[in-house]
Amino acid sequence: MSSGERRPTRLLPGRAMVYFLGAGPGDPGLMTNRGAELLSRTAVVVNDPRVHDDIVEAYVPPTATRIDSTELGQTASTRGRRLAGLATEHGTVVRIVPHDGVLFSTTTDEAAACIRAEVGVEMVPGVGISSSMSAYTGTPLTTNRTRSVRFVEAGPQTHTDVSKHRNTGHVVTGTPARLTEALAALGSDGWEPETPVLLAANLSTLGQVTMDATVSSAPARLAEELSAGTLREDDMVVMLLGKGIDQRQDLTWFESKPLFGWKVLIPRTKEQGNSTRELLSEFGAEGTVVPTIAVQPPRTPTQIQKAIRALVDGDYQWVGFTSVNAVRAVRMRITELGLDARALAGVKIAAVGGQTAAALRDWGIEPELVPAGEQSARGLLEDWPDFDADIDALGRVLLPRADIATDVLVSGLLERGWDVDDVTAYRTVRAAPPPAPIRESIKTGEFDAVLFTSSSTVRNLVGIAGKPHRNTVVACIGPATAQTARDNGLQVDVLASEANLGSLVGGLAEYARNRRAEDLAAGRTPCRPSQSHARKRK
Structure with a gap:
């Protein structure tokens, strides 16, 4: 190492640190392992207004302090000094910045101010803006004719960097207003008005907006999206200029998801709804959970307490779990006795379906029986073995269930020779009405679809929020649920082929594909149910 080189800073234990984290374009799933680790153990997280809110919710513990970067000052140097002060006070601060965290950002200026304050700094890059734009719009940045790419900040001087390199691909970034200035500058500099451009915002999220336009039409397209509310004035918009735009229609995958x-x-309940949201997002949809039931302990817990003690004492051969809530209720009772999953050793376990089985595995229990076909009480009964006194040491089955559970499984097991204890493990009661904006959205048709997974969800939703709008697609998990929906004046559009969540969401996706195909065949522009309703109102 020469005398003029600086030695790398060695991080001492307990040293105050500011981590500048490039958090990618917005999808929490694109967070780096290093970034997730830092966010999980930081004392303070700082992010720009509305930027990466989903990432903060996904990775930052509730005990961490969350700070809006605008509270730290208007200039980069001021923010850097404040970051250093926070690190000195709290030990660790993570400063979230968009995309890779370096390109067209004030990261280096903020970091320099921290270093001057003798606070340690680490820069952790994230997924960059160019790769995000290319991947999530299906647009190559380079081709056999475009061998280089320039990154340009939008504004009235954009033409200075772009016009000299017309055979180069360009990634131009800025707010809608700055991009409008850039496009005007390109037009004044002699660019052909019909030159194709591609604009996109909110990349990788379900709010992604992509606009195919030209140099002359792009300002009007930006204005339209601003007026419609799909763009905000402070959104980061990315514009591409280059030959790769011609290939976009062949490579689009993200926005072509059936429920995009x-x-x-x-x-559903919040816990159950979150798993449904994750599944919907795989198809491109955004789920909103509205709890229609609340789970409460039994009014008199004596029966379940007695059953749990008998279970621990080995008085049952089988336990049949017909819901995730049943697993939680039994687990809680076992834990209250100071025991764990080992208390069920030697007992055969049945689960009504995949989610219930997953809850058991989370507890450390592998169920012996999960229905191979329909994931319901009826499906569980079909696969349940008959009682055989020569084989089965005990003939008792414990069914810890809700207070409103049907008798299908109980009566079926009795017919098969089993001695069944049907015990109320928890009660389900109607939840409080959702907030007024949600009720209004349900009433006015702003939701494209609703998923009903039981008759109680139909009755309770109608009871606390009213009937979904007639344009809202109604999807039901089984015939009984569908009949309840019809009884409540709803038209059922989708009936799951199997009584499980995957089949329900898959059926909705297939409905959306068919709807889009019908629109195209009729020469109509495909639109979502909520959009068709809005167009009718206009």
Whole structure:
């Protein structure tokens, strides 16, 4: 090492640190392992207004302090000094910045101010803006004719960097207003008005907006999206200029998901609804959970307490779990006795379906029986073995269930020779009404679809929020649920081929594909149910 070189800073234990984290374009799933680790153990997280809110919710513990970067000052040097002060006070600060964290950002200026304050700094890059734009719009940045790419900040001087390199691909970034200035500058500099451009915002999220336009039409397209509310004035918009735009229609995958942009109402408990949201997002939809039931302990816990003690004492051969809530209720009772999953050793376990089985595995229990076909009480009964006194040491089955559970499984097991204890492990009661904006959205048809997973979710949603709008697609998990929906004046559009969540969401996706195909065949522009309703109102 020469005398003029600086030695790398060695991080001492306990040293105050500011981590500058490039958090990617917005999808929490694109967070780096290093970034997730830092966010999980930081004392303070700082991010720009509305930028990466989903990432903060996904990775930052509730005990961490969350700070809006605008509270730290208007200039980069001021923010850097404040970051250093926070690190000195709290030990660790993570400063979230968009995309890779370096390109067209004030990261280096903020970091320099921290270093001057003798606070340690680490820069952790994220997924960059160019790769995000290319991947999520299906647009190559380079081709056999475009061998280089320039990154340009939008504004009235954009033409200075772009016009000299017309055979180069260009990634131009800025707010809608700055991009409008850039496009005007290109037009004044002699660019052909019909030169194709591609603009996109909110990349990788379900709010992604992509606009195919030209140099002359792009300002009007930006204005349209601003007026419609799909763009905000402070959104980061990315514009591409280059030959790769010609290939976009062949490579689009993200926005071609069958439910892309659909807003789906999920009337389930919060815990169950979150898993449904994740599944919907795989198809491109955004789920909104509206709890319609609340789970409460039994009014008189004596029966379940007695059953749990008998279970621990080995008085049952089988336990049949017909819901995730049943697993939670039994687990809680076992834990209250100071025991764990080992208390069920030697007992055969049945689960009504995949989610219930997953809850058991999370507890450390592998169920012996999960229905191979229909994931319901009826499906579980079909696969349940008959009682055989020569084989089965005990003939007792414990069914810890809800207070409103049907008798299908109980009566079926009795017919097969089993001695069944049907015990109320928890009660389900109607939840409180959702906030007024949600009720209004349900009433006015702003939701594209609603997923009903039981008759109680139908009755309770109608009871606390009213009937979904007639344009909202109604999807039901089984015939009984569908009949309840019809009894409540709803038209059922989708009936799952199997009584499980995957089949329900898959059926909704197939409905959306068919709807789009019908629109195209009729020469109509495909639109979501909520959009068709809005067009009718206009």
